Amino acid sequence: MSTLAKSHNSLCIKLKSIGLLITVILSSTLLPLCSAHASHSKPGTAQDHLPENKLGPKLLLIPEGEFVMGSPVSEKGRYEDEGPQRTVTISKPFFMAETPITVAQYRAFIEATGYRTIAEKEEWSEWRNPKSGDWEKLAGLNWRHNHRGNLNGDNYPVVHVSWGDAKAYIEWLSKITKHHYRLPSEAEMEYANRAGTTTPYWWGNDTPKQTVANLKGEHDIPENDKTWYPTPGERQYAYAHGYTPFLFEGYGDGYWGLSPVASFKANPFGLYDTAGNVWEWTEDCWNGSYHGAPNDGSPRLTGTCNYRVVRGGSFYCFPRHVRSANRWIQKQSNRAMYIGFRVVREKTVPIEDNF
Numbered sequence: 001m002s003t004l005a006k007s008h009n010s011l012c013i014k015l016k017s018i019g020l021l022i023t024v025i026l027s028s029t030l031l032p033l034c035s036a037h038a039s040h041s042k043p044g045t046a047q048d049h050l051p052e053n054k055l056g057p058k059l060l061l062i063p064e065g066e067f068v069m070g071s072p073v074s075e076k077g078r079y080e081d082e083g084p085q086r087t088v089t090i091s092k093p094f095f096m097a098e099t100p101i102t103v104a105q106y107r108a109f110i111e112a113t114g115y116r117t118i119a120e121k122e123e124w125s126e127w128r129n130p131k132s133g134d135w136e137k138l139a140g141l142n143w144r145h146n147h148r149g150n151l152n153g154d155n156y157p158v159v160h161v162s163w164g165d166a167k168a169y170i171e172w173l174s175k176i177t178k179h180h181y182r183l184p185s186e187a188e189m190e191y192a193n194r195a196g197t198t199t200p201y202w203w204g205n206d207t208p209k210q211t212v213a214n215l216k217g218e219h220d221i222p223e224n225d226k227t228w229y230p231t232p233g234e235r236q237y238a239y240a241h242g243y244t245p246f247l248f249e250g251y252g253d254g255y256w257g258l259s260p261v262a263s264f265k266a267n268p269f270g271l272y273d274t275a276g277n278v279w280e281w282t283e284d285c286w287n288g289s290y291h292g293a294p295n296d297g298s299p300r301l302t303g304t305c306n307y308r309v310v311r312g313g314s315f316y317c318f319p320r321h322v323r324s325a326n327r328w329i330q331k332q333s334n335r336a337m338y339i340g341f342r343v344v345r346e347k348t349v350p351i352e353d354n355f
Helices: 003-008 018-026 103-113 118-122 163-177 186-194 232-238
Strands: 059-062 065-069 086-090 094-097 124-128 135-139 279-286 304-311 327-331
Touching (some): 065 186, 086 186, 118 124, 118 163, 186 279, 279 327
Antiparallel strands (some): 065 086
C-alpha cells in the first residue's frame, strides 16, 4: 500500500490542539459583536445584518487543519480525476454557510440590485422533461423555479444559477456587509464535507443506516418514471469502470427532487447538505487531475477556466457522485435544475471597523 493510501486510512484532520481550538472559538475577534454588520451569534458562528432588517447566510466557523484530498485507487466508484491523493493544509479557520444559498436569500440580492441572471437574459435553463425524459432547455426557467419548473419555496436551495450568477451575489454580499465573501475552493469543499472522516461518504462507506441527506434512494417515491431512471448517456458515464448502483439500495428520505435546506442531519462540522440536494459551484478552474494543484486549500485558477468544478452531488445523483472525493466539470455559464452554491466568509473584522 502506498504512503498516500496509508495516510487516507489515518485521521485526515489534525487540529492544532484542543486548547487552541477553544481559544479560537472564544476569541473576541472571532465575531465582531459590536459591529453594525454582525448579529449576536453563538461562539463559532456568524450572521451579517443586511438592509431592511434582513439577515445574511448563517455561517459556521470551520477549523484549520489538514486532510488527504482525493480518493484512493481502491475506493468503490472512484474516477481517475480524483487523484493523485495529496495532503492539503488549511492554515486558517474560515466561515462557511451552514447551507446552500436559498431562494429567499438570492431574492434579497435580486430585489436590491435588479440583477438579471444568465437564465433570464437568455430565457432558458436546463431541466429533465417529465413527459419525454429528455434533458432540455426550458424557456422561462430561472432562479425562481425548482426542478419541476414550478416556483420554488423560500427555504429551498436556489438553482438554475450559473457560476457568474453566484459570483454576482457574492460581490453584492461583500459590498453591503464589508466582509470578504467568496465561493469556496474545491479543497475547502472537500475538507468541509469530510469533516474529519476518511470514508467515501461523511456518514460511512455505503448506504446510510439512518436518514442523513437528500439522496436518490430505493424507497423514495419517484415523481415520474421517465425522470427517475438514468438516461443512456448517464449510465454510460457512471458505468465507465463497471456497474454501479444508480441509487442507494434500502434507503429513503421522503424526497425525489429538491428539499428545503437543513432538512436532514448535519455533518460532523455542523454543515447541512454538503452531500446531496444540490451540486455546488466552487471557485476552481477545471483540471483533470491534482497534478500541480495547490496544497494550501486555495483555489486552482489555471487550467480550463471557462469550466469550473462543482461538488457534493445532488438529489438526482448515482451514489458514486455524492462521495466526498467526487468532482464534476460544468461550463461556468451553465445552469440547471440541480446546481446551486454556498458561500465562504473570511474570518476578519469588517473593513469599516479597521480604523
